[in-house]
Amino acid sequence: MASSACTKPIFPSSFSLSSSSSSESKSKLSHVSFVNTIPIYRKLSHANSSKRSLAVNSVLKTVDPTATSVGSSKSEDVGFLGEKPTILVSEKLGEAGLNVLRSVGHVECAYELSQEELCTKISCCDALIVRSGTKVTREVFEAGKGRLKVVGRAGVGIDNVDLQAATEFGCLVVNAPTANTIAAAEHGIALLAAMARNIAQADASTKAAMESDFVENFSGKWQRSKYVGVSMVGKTLAVMGFGKVGSEVARRAKGLGMHVIAHDPYAPADRARAIGVELVSFDQAIATADFISLHMPLTATTNKIFNDDTFAKMKKGVRIVNVARGGVIDEDALVRALDNGIVAQAALDVFTEEPPSKESKLVQHENVTVTPHLGASTKEAQEGVAIEIAEAVLGALKGELSATAVNAPMVAPEVSILNVIFLLFLSYTATAINQTKQNMIGSCDGQVLSELAPYVVLAEKLGRLAVQLVSGGSGIKSVKVVYRSARGPDDLDTRLLRAMVTKGIIEPISNTIVNLVNADFIAKQKGLRISEERVVVDSSPELPVESIQVQISSVDSKFASAISEGGHISIDGKVKFGEPHLTCVGSFDVDVSLQGNLILCRQVDQPGMIGRVGNILGEQNVNVSFMSVGRTSRRKQAIMAIGVDEEPNKQALDNIGAVPAIEEFVFLKL
Ligand SMILES: NC(=O)c1ccc[n+]([C@@H]2O[C@H](COP(=O)([O-])OP(=O)(O)OC[C@H]3O[C@@H](n4cnc5c(N)ncnc54)[C@H](O)[C@@H]3O)[C@@H](O)[C@H]2O)c1
Numbered sequence: 001m002a003s004s005a006c007t008k009p010i011f012p013s014s015f016s017l018s019s020s021s022s023s024e025s026k027s028k029l030s031h032v033s034f035v036n037t038i039p040i041y042r043k044l045s046h047a048n049s050s051k052r053s054l055a056v057n058s059v060l061k062t063v064d065p066t067a068t069s070v071g072s073s074k075s076e077d078v079g080f081l082g083e084k085p086t087i088l089v090s091e092k093l094g095e096a097g098l099n100v101l102r103s104v105g106h107v108e109c110a111y112e113l114s115q116e117e118l119c120t121k122i123s124c125c126d127a128l129i130v131r132s133g134t135k136v137t138r139e140v141f142e143a144g145k146g147r148l149k150v151v152g153r154a155g156v157g158i159d160n161v162d163l164q165a166a167t168e169f170g171c172l173v174v175n176a177p178t179a180n181t182i183a184a185a186e187h188g189i190a191l192l193a194a195m196a197r198n199i200a201q202a203d204a205s206t207k208a209a210m211e212s213d214f215v216e217n218f219s220g221k222w223q224r225s226k227y228v229g230v231s232m233v234g235k236t237l238a239v240m241g242f243g244k245v246g247s248e249v250a251r252r253a254k255g256l257g258m259h260v261i262a263h264d265p266y267a268p269a270d271r272a273r274a275i276g277v278e279l280v281s282f283d284q285a286i287a288t289a290d291f292i293s294l295h296m297p298l299t300a301t302t303n304k305i306f307n308d309d310t311f312a313k314m315k316k317g318v319r320i321v322n323v324a325r326g327g328v329i330d331e332d333a334l335v336r337a338l339d340n341g342i343v344a345q346a347a348l349d350v351f352t353e354e355p356p357s358k359e360s361k362l363v364q365h366e367n368v369t370v371t372p373h374l375g376a377s378t379k380e381a382q383e384g385v386a387i388e389i390a391e392a393v394l395g396a397l398k399g400e401l402s403a404t405a406v407n408a409p410m411v412a413p414e415v416s417i418l419n420v421i422f423l424l425f426l427s428y429t430a431t432a433i434n435q436t437k438q439n440m441i442g443s444c445d446g447q448v449l450s451e452l453a454p455y456v457v458l459a460e461k462l463g464r465l466a467v468q469l470v471s472g473g474s475g476i477k478s479v480k481v482v483y484r485s486a487r488g489p490d491d492l493d494t495r496l497l498r499a500m501v502t503k504g505i506i507e508p509i510s511n512t513i514v515n516l517v518n519a520d521f522i523a524k525q526k527g528l529r530i531s532e533e534r535v536v537v538d539s540s541p542e543l544p545v546e547s548i549q550v551q552i553s554s555v556d557s558k559f560a561s562a563i564s565e566g567g568h569i570s571i572d573g574k575v576k577f578g579e580p581h582l583t584c585v586g587s588f589d590v591d592v593s594l595q596g597n598l599i600l601c602r603q604v605d606q607p608g609m610i611g612r613v614g615n616i617l618g619e620q621n622v623n624v625s626f627m628s629v630g631r632t633s634r635r636k637q638a639i640m641a642i643g644v645d646e647e648p649n650k651q652a653l654d655n656i657g658a659v660p661a662i663e664e665f666v667f668l669k670l
């Protein structure tokens with residue numbers, strides 16, 4: 001059992017305020033010293049109530065006016081006041097990173113802890129550093145309550161960290177997203193070649209023959225004909241997920257003389273072109289590939305995306321490599337596909353359950369090569385992630401904003417209205433956002449949140465809708481957000497709204513949590529250019545924003561009517577009666593409350609359409625919440641926007657598509 005003796009926490013567990021205001025006209029918030037490690041957005045001036053601005057206090061020193069005593073383990077000249085931080089490292093971390101941590105804190109390396117041991121130790125720690133093997137559950141955050149300030153994930157995937165719990169307990173989670181990219185790509189290529197040439201099987205057979213008492217001179221076991229492989233040159237490799245790792249795999253496969261295609265609905269086409277890779281649809285990729293290499297994140301959309309249906313569409317004899325996440329493959333379906341020969345071989349570094357159970361038919365399958373999640377395990381990558389994460393964790397402990405923060409902390413409402421804004425970023429659903437809004441707004445003293453809150457919800461929903469209108473195979477590169485407002489640029493700070501549009505666009509297509517801290521960083525990392533335009537309109541300056549328009553350029557749309565005359569996907573929204581509404585799709589005016597889900601149909605304007613679609617939905621017990629029709633002119637083209645509480649099943653959607661007057665339709669989740 002782990003020791004439970006604790007040294008003093010480096011910071012008190014609650015915020016303390018030191019007010020030194022001499023002028024009533026200045027906000028008390030500008031005089032607050034936050035005795036914590038939470039990145040804070042500080043309100044610079046509140047003197048002119050019509051001018052509201054947010055500013056990032058990028059290196060917020062943690063000044064505790066009460067902390068004056070100097071103890072023997074004080075850490076000075078490194079940005080910490082009070083005791084040195086205690087940092088628990090629960091999985092092997094590169095020495096260079098450990099040295100960075102040791103230079104400022106007490107570092108304890110304790111590997112293979114049980115959950116109980118981890119919970120005991122964590123109550124004495126300010127920071128925890130893990131890889132993918134430690135499950136950082138709600139219980140861990142509960143045990144670390146009041147002390148644990150930051151969890152550092154020395155790698156990319158954060159699926160082993162309960163982000164919601166981290167957020168609720170005010171614990172920042174940071175990762176190291178770039179330092180192991182090359183290692184993962186190299187491992188993908190290593191598995192590809194090993195699989196094509198049966199390296200693992202041949203190695204095992206040859207060694208087994210040497211150990212056997214029954215063979216002499218390898219008689220019958222020098223299996224040259226059994227392990228004839230396949231060549232890679234000239235073969236088609238489909239890279240599924242053309243992000244950091246996928247594009248490096250593609251680059252290397254080109255060097256091996258392979259014909260490389262890629263599927264990634266959100267990758268910029270010019271990045272693919274630059275590497276000489278053609279972006280294709282999912283079906284085209286899997287139907288034409290001789291080899292398929294998986295590099296997408298595990299999200300609700302990609303979960304078991306390789307299943308009986310998709311294996312059936314593959315070329316017989318295809319070979320599959322997975323160094324992404326086990327969950328993107330239905331493992332039972334893969335066993336079936338291997339048994340019936342659709343998949344000739346698979347090489348897997350990752351599994352739904354890690355380590356897999358002893359009974360796993362997949363791991364035991366003779367045509368499967370496995371490694372125990374070694375993608376990131378090179379000396380170089382481990383040194384790289386160790387330094388990257390050590391710096392991120394120490395920065396977070398000093399109160400610096402981290403570009404690799406994947407959540408944001410929840411703080412007491414009385415601290416700052418600006419901190420409350422973070423809460424909106426933590427809310428994954430509209431309901432949660434609304435609840436948060438209801439719970440928090442009343443207790444806040446500023447106006448920034450209360451006036452922007454409904455627009456924050458609108459901005460995220462417009463982003464979420466717009467990205468769902470992009471058809472597969474085309475990359476999103478450029479997004480423009482147009483704000484129509486009666487206020488001048490100085491009176492409207494749109495960073496929060498821009499971040500929410502970014503969140504709405506990115507979160508449905510990745511496993512990245514976007515917040516105010518990391519929105520611009522994530523957008524840049526994904527090659528997404530978000531530009532903004534403000535149009536001054538003649539309306540009430542009481543409203544911060546009259547309407548928001550989200551445009552996505554140079555992409556095809558699943559719903560052609562969403563393309564405006566300017567040639568881009570374009571949707572507009574407004575806040576009406578405190579609720580977000582969709583007011584324009586492409587060139588069609590509509591008016592539908594953005595709640596639940598949405599069906600957009602284009603049809604020839606004629607009587608009876610609302611009834612027909614309403615009946616189809618009603619038959620499937622789908623409740624229509626709102627409906628609006630916008631048309632070019634009488635009896636010409638019209639768009640019907642239908643808000644629905646439930647998700648219609650396939651039958652209902654097929655029936656809508658079969659209505660003769662309906663020319664196109666799309667179902668969108670809000
Ligand atoms: N085995 C290992 O040790 C190891 C090491 C590093 C990364 N990884 C894993 O590899 C994966 C990729 O990592 P990365 O750093 O390249 O991430 P990334 O975010 O840079 O790239 C992921 C790409 O997948 C794309 N994508 C999202 N949804 C998709 C879909 N439905 N179909 C196709 N593409 C889709 C995204 O647009 C993005 O371009 C992650 O799952 C990560 O956890 C594993």
Ligand SMILES: O=C(O)[C@H](O)COP(=O)(O)O
Binds near residue numbers: 132154
């Ligand atoms: O997500 C990642 O970074 C990889 O899967 C590596 O995980 P690891 O740090 O546990 O090797």
